[in-house]
Amino acid sequence: YLMFDMDDGIVALKKQLIEKDMEIAALKKKLGQIQKANSLLTDLQDKVSALSPLKNTLTNDDILRYSRQLLLPELGVKGQMSLSNTSVLVVGCGGLGCPLAQYLAAAGIGRLGLLDYDEVELSNLHRQVLHTEKTRGLPKALSAAHALSRLNSRVECVPYHLKLSSANALYLIGQYPFMLYCSDNVPTRYLVNDACVLSGKPLVSASALRMEGQLTVYNHRGGPCYRCLHPIPPQPDTVTNCSDGGVLGVVPGIMGCLQALEVLKIASGQPSSFGQQLLIFDGQEGRFRAIKLRARRAECDVCGETPAVTELLDYEAFCGMAATDKCRRLNLLTAEQRISVQEYRGIVDSASPHLLLDVRPKVEVDICRLSTSINIPLVSLEERKANEVNLLKEKIKELKQRPNTDAPLPVFVVCKLGNDSQKAVQILEKMSGAELEQITVKDISGGLIAWANKIDPSFPQY
Structure with a gap:
């Protein structure tokens, strides 16, 4: 009986050894795949x-x-x-x-x-x-x-x-x-x-x-x-x-x-x-x-x-463009027609009378905006939509009355990256003195992304 029990124990141990060998082989295979x-x-x-x-x-x-x-x-x-x-x-x-x-x-x-x-x-x-x-x-x-x-x-x-x-x-x-x-x-x-x-x-x-x-x-x-x-x-x-x-x-x-x-x-x-x-x-x-x-x-x-x-x-x-999937950067204006976000921050801090015009689509303005801006999408300027043009006229007239001056009102245009805002500057320059009162127009270079990166890190990026 003792010999029989020993034989059963050896068989059981061999079985466990085979199972462990199979587990080791599986782990080696998995390790090879991971490596x-x-x-x-x-x-x-x-x-x-x-x-x-x-x-x-x-x-x-x-x-x-x-x-x-x-x-x-x-x-x-x-x-x-x-x-x-x-x-x-x-x-x-x-x-x-x-x-x-x-x-x-x-x-x-x-x-x-x-x-x-x-x-x-x-x-x-x-x-x-x-x-x-x-x-x-x-x-x-x-x-x-x-x-x-x-x-x-x-x-x-x-x-x-x-x-x-x-x-x-x-x-x-x-x-x-x-x-x-x-x-x-x-x-x-x-x-x-x-x-x-x-x-x-x-x-x-x-x-x-x-x-x-x-x-x-x-x-x-x-x-x-x-x-x-x-x-x-x-x-x-x-x-x-x-x-x-x-x-x-x-x-x-x-x-x-x-x-x-x-x-x-x-x-x-x-x-x-x-x-x-x-x-x-x-x-x-x-x-x-x-x-x-x-x-x-x-x-x-x-x-x-x-x-x-x-x-x-x-x-x-x-x-005629860069081979990149990143947002394109247009250069439609001269250096004199643009200002940096740092320069615009100085204008804000000095409380100098001006108009900030955001020309992004409304869906983007709903994501984030500068509180002092008014929104007129670029497409509305391109199509000279009456409601938006009248809003712009009224805002310009209101701001010009505050300092009580006949000097052209400074208008600064902003968008996400400074592309659409450049197009808007070109449109507004043609409208100045004709469809609108006399204004000076400049683009804020780099747009709201530059504002978030260089001025206000808490401003959302998208």
């Missing part, structure tokens, strides 16, 4: 280097992970293998780039190049869903790569913290079969388009602003490129981005998911739905509509029969 994810913190690319070819196979874990999409006849094992050996470059890890990269990683794309020169800010988080409060201040490309590695450690993420330029675009894009444009500035849009045409790559492009979004696939199966539709860049002062016009976070999320869908279809051998169509999403109405695009233009400068563009250009010079 791989954390290694991204030192793998940020600040220049373009050569990438090795992908040679992925489907493991048992992959089959289980992707089982629900493997069951689709449109995809199957062959399609999944194509995805796992496909590289995709995402230009812009923001409101569009985050959701599309998330779904591409979840679907098993083999390699994701993540390019962004910006860093994570608090104002990004309502729409850029890969970033968190803890990654504020980190490069967006790195923050995105770190989040994606936690989602799917099998996907190779290559974060690029660099500016896409004419010097590096062709070499970088040449290493990725698919390009996804998710940025928010005109020069980069033309740069990416031209580089894709010269490299023979399709470009899946989307945009989102306010409650609306657009998507199309350029340079695909004989379809047009971006230049076919927009041969001439827009004027700098007509371009609006999310920082200027706002955006509801879910809208770029929807458009980014649709971009991911088009890449997954094309990469797995299915036709794109938008090679010659523009998809327009109206979030306010909850509706989609597709517009058929004209065919490739034979006289297009980059993809036409006799192209004028055979190498990449200086796209900031071509477009």
Whole structure:
């Protein structure tokens, strides 16, 4: 009996040992995954280097992970293998780039190049869903790569913290079969388009602003490129981005998911739905509509029969604006027509009679305002709306009576950044002495953001 009890004890101990070995193996695997994810913190690319070819196979874990999409006849094992050996470059890890990269990683794309020169800010988080409060201040490309590695450690993420330029675009894009444009500035849009045409790559492009979004696939199966539709860049002062016009976070999320869908279809051998169509999403109405695009233009400068563009250009010079997603800074006035926030603070402290005119839309004034200002939106000045013009006349007349002087009343114009206020100064100068009493008009340079940064840190920024 004693021998029997000892044998049972040995068997039980061996069983426990096997279980512990399995636990250790599982912990080692988890540690390896964490270490791989954390290694991204030192793998940020600040220049373009050569990438090795992908040679992925489907493991048992992959089959289980992707089982629900493997069951689709449109995809199957062959399609999944194509995805796992496909590289995709995402230009812009923001409101569009985050959701599309998330779904591409979840679907098993083999390699994701993540390019962004910006860093994570608090104002990004309502729409850029890969970033968190803890990654504020980190490069967006790195923050995105770190989040994606936690989602799917099998996907190779290559974060690029660099500016896409004419010097590096062709070499970088040449290493990725698919390009996804998710940025928010005109020069980069033309740069990416031209580089894709010269490299023979399709470009899946989307945009989102306010409650609306657009998507199309350029340079695909004989379809047009971006230049076919927009041969001439827009004027700098007509371009609006999310920082200027706002955006509801879910809208770029929807458009980014649709971009991911088009890449997954094309990469797995299915036709794109938008090679010659523009998809327009109206979030306010909850509706989609597709517009058929004209065919490739034979006289297009980059993809036409006799192209004028055979190498990449200086796209900031071509477009007349900086290649940045930040709020643009216009320079419409001379130095004599502008004052700094410090100079305006001195005028306020001296109690010198003047009028402070805030030309932002009412929705922005509701967020924050300087208490002494009156609000007349720029659009009301442009359209000479009677009610607003009469309000301005009355206010000028009232203020001129206080010092009892015939001298022109000083009017200082403010907006968020000092862009719309410059336009307003030009309008008011034309109105002075004609539609209005004689006034002197100056723009407050840098607007309310400069006021918050340099004068009153408690003033809200948005």
